[in-house]
Amino acid sequence: MNMEKEYNMAKYDRNNITTEETHLIAPCGIYCGACDMKLGRSRGIAKEMYRILNGFNFTDVGPFFMGIERERISDFLNILEQWSKRENCAGCLAGGGNPACPIKTCVNIQGFTTCAECECVPCKRGENNENWFQDASAFLELITKRYRGWNIKNLERIREIGYRQFIDDMQEQVKAGFTTSDVIADDMIFTEVFNKMLKQGEKDEREKTNK
Numbered sequence: 526m527n528m529e530k531e532y533n534m535a536k537y538d539r540n541n542i543t544t545e546e547t548h549l550i551a552p553c554g555i556y557c558g559a560c561d562m563k564l565g566r567s568r569g570i571a572k573e574m575y576r577i578l579n580g581f582n583f584t585d586v587g588p589f590f591m592g593i594e595r596e597r598i599s600d601f602l603n604i605l606e607q608w609s610k611r612e613n614c615a616g617c618l619a620g621g622g623n624p625a626c627p628i629k630t631c632v633n634i635q636g637f638t639t640c641a642e643c644e645c646v647p648c649k650r651g652e653n654n655e656n657w658f659q660d661a662s663a664f665l666e667l668i669t670k671r672y673r674g675w676n677i678k679n680l681e682r683i684r685e686i687g688y689r690q691f692i693d694d695m696q697e698q699v700k701a702g703f704t705t706s707d708v709i710a711d712d713m714i715f716t717e718v719f720n721k722m723l724k725q726g727e728k729d730e731r732e733k734t735n736k
């Protein structure tokens with residue numbers, strides 16, 4: 526191990542963070558501790574809204590109050606009920622998130638906690654690489670688009686101040702009300718990629734049948 530690497534290992538101070546705290550960070554730089562899927566704030570709100578609106582029999586009176594179709598009110602109440610029953614996510618490094626995530630796999634193989642410890646960060650997708658869901662660099666690009674670069678800034682911050690200080694800073698922000706919903710892009714990033722993959726699959730199938 527060279528001097529620089531030794532220095533870096535000290536900086537990544539994994540021994541200064543508990544297992545529980547490790548579950549607040551994700552390999553790609555997302556801070557799971559600020560994600561509502563883990564925090565469950567919206568689930569509590571959905572539960573209370575469902576209790577009040579359903580108890581008010583809003584499906585009966587809503588169409589007259591608000592001019593909304595009965596079916597749409599019923600769908601809305603159904604969404605609230607389903608949402609309030611969802612389990613909280615444990616966090617990416619506690620078995621939550623995408624179990625087949627190629628970033629998580631890459632980081633695991635290299636013995637890192639996050640990509641911040643990798644010399645290649647952020648690794649880049651090749652020009653013709655459309656293998657979004659299997660390739661770590663392509664998936665990191667997708668995540669970075671969805672989070673408008675916030676995850677990469679987090680990785681840079683970890684490189685600068687280490688895990689201990691990063692977690693402490695993030696927890697302060699979460700206490701002040703910050704959630705990942707404040708940084709996620711409006712663009713339909715995953716929908717576009719799924720549609721592209723679907724079209725490519727149909728094209729491949731047609732070509733196979735025509736052979």
Ligand code: SF4
Pocket residue numbers: 551552553554555617618621622623624626627628629668
């Ligand atoms: S599953 Fe992958 S993309 Fe999702 S938070 Fe974990 S490392 Fe990031």
Ligand code: SF4
Pocket residue numbers: 627628631632635637639640643644645646647648661662665
């Ligand atoms: S190669 Fe890419 S995905 Fe893998 S650890 Fe490095 S930056 Fe992360």
